[in-house]
Amino acid sequence: MTWAEQGARTAVRCTDCGGTAVRSVGQFLHGGRELRWDAERRCPSCGAASREHAGPEAAPADVREALLTAHGPARLRLAEPLDDPVAALRVLREGVPLTKARELLAELRESGLSGTAVEMAYWQVRLGERGVATEVEEGFGRAYRYVGPPELRELTSGGGPDGRRVRTAGEFAAWAGERTAAEWAEPFTFVVDLAGALRLAPRRSEHVACAGGELVLGAGEVGFRRSGGDGRGAREAREAREAREVETVSNLSTGYCPDVRSWTAVAAALDRVGLPHPGGFTHAVVFRRCPECGRCGIVREEHYVCVFCDADLPGHWNVDEVPLP
Template structure:
């Protein structure tokens, strides 16, 4: 095994004895240019081991989510001007086996904002593009990704997502379509894995705004006129669907800076979410009172709403 490698461990339920087993999942580059993944589990109680999957195939969503929520997404950007778009298009289509339309979308992402995904996926694309003389660089994203932790029925009903706002022109087009009554209230927002701001009406569910996908942050945002333009007046990470940590602010400020929107420099209301280690209820901490509102147990100092060591069912 050579090249990039990324993995994570999580707890799973052993299908043989019902005890707690350890599941290890990962992605890596085989021979420096082939994207592979694997997953195996072992139970310390009954000794059962299981190699679940391995090989150069599309990584299952639960494995990919585990990597992204633990390590965060990476971004691939061109290291210079793209002088041969056709070569890049061919590389992306061959490497992804996607439709021509989807390949064109990937090329647009690469040229404008950069591709995003796991660190190994971005290393894979860097190698493939380099083989056709296209230089690109892999950079870290903005911390961990967050998956939806609210009621499952809301995720299953999630639509295509909110309005993406990635440039000043896109924001102008969006804000011109809002009424004075709508602009008087905050809007629902998320920042997707590509670092783009997505907006929806205030009473929209965050999972609907995100299209059910992982996010870098989520909350509510209010705008006001400033001179001849607009600026962010209020912004929070208050989302009971994703419960993002206050440390998700760098992803938010990067999205707002990309659009060219002046902002307060921090969350004007910073929601502190914690999951109770005793009763597992999710709490919104108020006035730094770190005690569960349901069972009065002590809450941890650090964010733990959706830890990487989540319980999953594993076949034996």
């Protein structure tokens, strides 16, 4: 891949007339190797139009969010074993501290980097110039942005995710070894980040804190039970007794309100850790936003009627959708 572009449209308030304007954002590779972004807004009511920016620096968070929620994330994976990690490190450390570049390199070697499709195409080009062969994969599902109370998200400003990132069986075992009997007695808060990794936190943690305010591929609650099993020796028997599997799992997160289709991303994250699971949400929550009053609620027993104003609710997930003029 030597060229790519991606765009999205969102509804915003017009600063001239107060009506609803359309904001179009885009990200593209200029000249096949320079990452750029731009944004413009037009109001169909008053005709006001303005171009916000067109530059080579990294796209701001709201532009990336619009692209990721519209198209989902892409991942950059190694196409063959990395013979020269130093070459890759020299590319990845451009504009970031060496420690961060090393983290990116480790992620590239383990599960791949994640971001917008254009960002991944950019890194593919730059790494290819250093002889590092990679491939870009898409189709990992929708990305969900936080839609809960703003004050809760503000609590995460300036800090990293509270959720422990669990990507391997070893990392899960280390996290599990720190849990108390009281913690195991109830489900845990979880999110699946854009890299497809599971993040776990105590049940009463806010999902937005667990994710550090970032976009997620899935969110909900997960409960575990001991797997059991017979080992041949004392060590194997002890490991079998301590092994865990998923007993209950849901998409219950009023902060992100993920669709039931987020199960695909949740299952992939659990499989990656090696955790047996039921094969679907044991408690699937159907979130909908009312097109009349704008409030978000839960559909119960397939009764698609707003509990706040009795208006009909759509059959498709629409929590983060804003009608465009």
